[in-house]
Amino acid sequence: MNTHPVPGTFPSRHIGVTTPEDQRTMLDALGYDSVDALVDAAVPADIREHEPLNLPEGRSEQQILADLHALANKNVVKTQLIGQGFYGTFTPPIILRKVLENPAWYTAYTPYQAEISQGRLEALLNFQTMVADLTGLPIANASMLDESSATAEAVLLMRRANKAKASAKIVLDANIFPQTIAVVRGRAEALDFEVEVTDLSESLPEGEIAGIVLQQPGDNGAVVDQHEIIAAAKERGAMVTIIADLLALTLITPPGEQDADIAVGNTQRLGVPLFFGGPHAAYLAVREGLERNLPGRLVGVSKDQQGRPAYRLALQTREQHIRREKATSNICTAQALLAITASMYVVYHGPGGLKAIAERTHAHARDFADALRAAGFELASDSFFDTVRVRVPGQAAGFAEAAVEAGYNLRRIDADTLSASFDETTDAATVAGVAAVFDAAINEDARHEPGDFGFDPALVRTSEYLTHPIFNSVRSETQMLRYLRKLSDRDLALDRSMIPLGSCTMKLNSTAEMESISWPEFAKIHPYVPAEQSTGWRELIADLEGRLIEITGYAGISLQPNAGSQGEYAGLLAIRRYHLANGDAQRDICLIPASAHGTNAASAVLAGMRVVVVKNTDTGTIDLADLDAKIEQHRDALAAIMITYPSTYGVYDADVRDVCERVHAAGGQVYIDGANMNALVGLAKPGKFGGDVSHLNLHKTFAIPHGGGGPGVGPVAVAEHLVPFLPGDPTGEFHVAEGVPVVATLFGSAGVLPISYAYIAMMGGEGLTVATKIALLSANYIAARLTEHFPVLYTGETGLVAHECILDLRALTAASGVTAEDVAKRLIDFGFHAPTLAFPVAGTLMVEPTESEDLGEIDRFIEAMIVIRAEIQAIIDGEVELEQSVLRNAPHPAIVVTGDEWPYPYSREQAAFPVASLREQKYFSPVSRIEGAYGDRNLVCSCPPPEAFETAE
Incomplete structure (x- = not known):
């Protein structure tokens, strides 16, 4: 497949690395002759799809807007x-x-x-x-x-x-x-x-x-x-x-x-x-x-290092990735x-x-x-x-x-x-x-x-x-x-x-x-209008459902869940109801790998299941010996296993088919979390390599924006035998036995579905597949460029990652005292949001560049990380004290950098302009590092009075 989209087409605008020159630069760093060779090495052969996605050819922006107008006019x-x-x-x-x-x-x-x-x-x-x-x-x-x-x-x-x-x-x-x-x-x-x-x-x-x-x-x-x-x-x-x-x-x-x-x-x-x-x-x-x-979530008021009021999410220990099956909500x-x-x-x-x-x-x-x-x-x-x-x-x-x-x-x-x-x-x-x-x-x-x-x-x-x-x-x-x-x-x-x-x-x-x-x-359009008034909506939704079924390899799908967590819940309920319909009411054990998303465990509990954790090996894969032991221990009660694929560690586990077959042999169902579908679209289909059900995150893989923490859409796709157990129609007679409504309306957060519809239609099957390949190329390029500075924690059997990589800072922390959080805060001074902090492994940063970033931006991030690594080395070498370091005191807002007093041993230039390109375009955080513990001890969750924002003493 040609991995260089035609200039002027939508894929050429969506995908950041498209030119032969940029792709060659990245491939040379990895030692591969082509993007396809890299993909063949990274993705296990036994899950690969060899036929291209059976989707219509990609539409232009003008064409998709005309298509959407035509659909809208049917409402x-x-x-x-x-x-x-x-x-x-x-x-x-x-x-x-x-x-x-x-x-x-x-x-x-x-x-x-x-x-x-x-x-x-x-x-x-x-x-x-x-x-x-x-x-x-x-x-x-x-x-x-x-x-x-x-x-x-x-x-x-x-x-x-x-x-x-x-x-x-x-x-x-x-x-x-x-x-x-x-x-x-x-x-x-x-x-x-x-x-x-x-x-x-x-x-x-x-x-x-x-x-x-x-x-x-x-x-x-x-x-x-x-x-x-x-x-x-x-x-x-x-x-x-x-x-x-x-x-x-x-x-x-x-x-x-x-x-x-x-x-x-x-x-x-x-x-x-x-x-x-x-x-x-x-x-x-x-x-x-x-x-x-x-x-x-709860927003609270805390203070920054200079004592100025600052906002943060309060009581964050309740977050599901920490509390897992003990979470108060999924x-x-x-x-x-x-x-x-x-x-x-x-x-x-x-x-x-x-x-x-x-x-x-x-x-x-x-x-x-x-x-x-x-x-x-x-x-x-x-x-x-x-x-x-x-x-x-x-x-x-x-x-x-x-x-x-x-x-x-x-x-x-x-x-x-x-x-x-x-x-x-x-x-x-x-x-x-x-x-x-x-x-x-x-x-x-x-x-x-x-x-x-x-x-x-x-x-x-x-x-x-x-x-x-x-x-x-x-x-x-x-x-x-x-x-x-x-x-x-x-x-x-x-x-x-x-x-x-x-x-x-x-x-x-x-x-x-x-x-x-x-x-x-x-x-x-009101959600409960007569069906003939929402013809355009229903045609768009049916078309989108068909495209998602083709992409995932499943038999049916419901777009009703209005978040990934609700998609998890709906998928697990489908499994639970399937077992009940078969007279297997005792099947209520859900196996969850230790590396799984925290919402998995919380969703399983809400669906009436008991959680049993399966160990991961030192290489990040599921521990097959522990899996066999847990299956044997709970064989008669086994309902399901929840797998994130590629794994939460950013790796394509080569034995995923084996895991699915072992669970199926014991009478269980396989739930494949679709959070990482951005590494699968066009290359592999969870419904074909062992999954019985998956939820998708349209606010991740399928381009609905995150919006500062929502909206999200979490459709649930299922194999043929689970189709009868998809979420029901909450506008009907509300017979729970016919399917449990997840949200108040049949199509959930329908208002944002045109986004994913347009994305898939403009990309076309080939564009979607190229996007996946470039996401893999970009992630592996970052891993290769940074591994000598920050070791990549997990790789697959061929030494490659999927669409994301985990940078291990634990040895550096032990040597210097600099934490992953320090690095996250220092990246703000370079104008970057931090990678995922401390998940799924404490003391690490998980990086996903996606397919949308160009080589210049990716290299800018790599440069920032290399400069930060040198700043850590200065602490290790005894040149700088940790508490007085640029890392421990990051980020540096303009009010601090331009203040009359400068209490730090490093220069203002190092604080604010650690690389030359920042002089051309610079983002200053509005506050210094925020004291989280203070905000939890002194919980304030409504607007403070204006005088609170006067100059702090």
């Missing part, structure tokens, strides 16, 4: 009044262009390296503060995946924190969105605890209760006083979760003031498009005392980009603007309700916020169809009931038009005014919210523009330099791939 955009957790909203153009469509925000990685993430950390802290204020609870995390799974996480949190008996049940109010009930029931079934759904407006059921879940407003739109049921639950020793609409909470007494322990919900209606169901940032807030049980990515969008929407509007939107929405709903009553219709509730449910005995289908004809989508509850949910985009003409469907008319002389509430005065919110200056000082678009620019300038994202993180595949997210996601024909 039918109506005024969406379906509600059920998804609402029309208006994304301010400045936020659309300067956040959602801005590579400075969408190409950033999860903010594990806090010093170069201060902008997005501040934006996420704004999100946490916003949620805490509106819910009346002191601690909120930095987003969840979706409202339904956030509720499931809250249920698990109540069970952990309450320490009730294992037999204690969870009680869900019947007036909760049906998709949420379905997701919680699925989690409960997997973990074998009881969930009871009942009408809590009557009373609590009998029996021991660990927690209850209420919703405000309810599924029927009703706003009710929940104080009595909450008090009764507390009296019985139960905890309380309230699913709350944040826009409604500007008017309604918040959960914290009702004595709830937890609040969850969605922030979609705060400026985030409908996106056919996602991605949207959910939230989870808790009372004091529960913060260390929180799932997901969530790895969340919805950072969408959380940032929602937080900036609130900054843009401020408390007054947000309340005005809520009051206007509420007034429209009241006008509509008055018109229906006057026309003789019966309403489900006279107390509501935005949703009016109306009884139309036997006529629901007719009215719904008439509404569609008039341009409106209503929610059809059953044959006798409809509802209309109003929102920010509603105007008087919409209300009048929907009323006309019912032969009703708005009384123009009796329209409701803002501040005139249609619910119990006792439920009207009186407490303040969003009082921090950030929500009250950005008034003009000029200010907003500069605030967003200030924050993005504080960060280091892929638009500035290579992000060489191993296992995370921080590759190009092209503008052509990104362009269509905000088109109204895609972005304004």
Whole structure:
């Protein structure tokens, strides 16, 4: 295969190393005559695919945009009044262009390296503060995946924190969105605890209760006083979760003031498009005392070396790669980009603007309700916020169809009931038009005014919210523009330099791939529209599914999981349900190699399995003797093995087929984690060399950007025998036995699927395969160039790595005291995000250049690492004391470099400009090294006052 894409084609723009000269330079360093010879040596022959990918020829950027327009035009955009957790909203153009469509925000990685993430950390802290204020609870995390799974996480949190008996049940109010009930029931079934759904407006059921879940407003739109049921639950020793609409909470007494322990919900209606169901940032807030049980991420305030306030992810010991099967959740990515969008929407509007939107929405709903009553219709509730449910005995289908004809989508509850949910985009003409469907008319002389509430005065919110200056000082678009620019300038994202993180595949997210996601024909489709209104979406999704099936070699796929962790969970549930269907209920042991991703173990536990760890050898491969012993020990109970391939150590294990066959022989299934598919596409198919199920990370291999920690998509692909056990349709009758919904909508985070669709279509089968080969070439080039300075920890049988390599610093640390973290912080001074730190082996750095980086950028990284190695040598030779070294005091922000005092023995030039090229283009971190322990001891998780940022003493 020609590894030099034709100039001007999309592969030639996506792939960084394309010229014969650059490839020759790299191959000479490796001692190979061609890229194909290198690949043949690196990839085991017995897993190689010899036929090219059966995919259409690559499309140009112009062609793919035309294709996407054609698909988008097959969707039918109506005024969406379906509600059920998804609402029309208006994304301010400045936020659309300067956040959602801005590579400075969408190409950033999860903010594990806090010093170069201060902008997005501040934006996420704004999100946490916003949620805490509106819910009346002191601690909120930095987003969840979706409202339904956030509720499931809250249920698990109540069970952990309450320490009730294992037999204690969870009680869900019947007036909760049906998709949420379905997701919680699925989690409960997997973990074998009881969930009871009942009408809590009557009373609590009998029996021991660990927690209850209420919703405000309810599924029927009703706003009710929940104080009595909450008090009764507390009296019985139960905890309380309230699913709350944040826009409604500007008017309604918040959960914290009702004595709830937890609040969850969605922030979609705060400026985030409908996106056919996602991605949207959910939230989870808790009372004091529960913060260390929180799932997901929590941004906290700490300080840097000079004592200045600085942000970081707090309580990081809860992260899944550390806690593994003891993790409180399997969530790895969340919805950072969408959380940032929602937080900036609130900054843009401020408390007054947000309340005005809520009051206007509420007034429209009241006008509509008055018109229906006057026309003789019966309403489900006279107390509501935005949703009016109306009884139309036997006529629901007719009215719904008439509404569609008039341009409106209503929610059809059953044959006798409809509802209309109003929102920010509603105007008087919409209300009048929907009323006309019912032969009703708005009384123009009796329209409701803002501040005139249609619910119990006792439920009207009186407490303040969003009082921090950030929500009250950005008034003009000029200010907003500069605030967003200030924050993005504080960060280091892929638009500035290579992000060489191993296992995370921080590759190009092209503008052509990104362009269509905000088109109204895609972005304004409600997830529960009639199927004929989403024809374009469904064709795109079916096409993408077919391409992913071809790439992976499996028989079926579900795009529903909205993160890699959810894909793991769905795949393991498919295995568990397969065994149950075969009468093998005892099969619940999941074997997991010691090198596996931490989420693997956490997902296995959530799927109701027991984890047994299999050892790895000194060369990084699975220890076959230990594998045989564990298989024999657990033969009758063996459910599955989870393998990451290539391994987490960045190596193609030559015995992968053997491992799969041994597990199959014992009756187990093989789960191949698709996190490292960037080393397989076009070369090997997990569904062909032994896998029964794999999840994919579309935010890694298939070009959906990481967005500072989300969105992600984690499709799950399966062999023929597991197809019946793929995630079910949460919009149907919610029969759990037909498949457990993973998220609230059939296609999960559909809104970002056009990105992967465009990427695969523009690359074509040949382009995808060349990309994989160049990823291998680049990783091996880095390994070869750096191994004499930093030994490469693991290589395959031919001395090669896959698409990433692990640099071993442990001997250098022992000799000098310089840690891998010191090197990570020093790389910031060179303008690089650090490689993956201390995973999968403590004391190491894992590097993945991807196929998108050019030789010049790769050489710039190599140069930085060689200079750092010389700085370490100076410490080893006794020329420099460790604590006074440039490494231990990195990074060096401009405020330090240009300060009146310079307390260090090395020069300012060495600190800030260690290589000449930095004089032309230089990134300065906004803060010095951050004290993590201080931030955990002094947990602050909402916006600090402005005076905290005055010059530190």
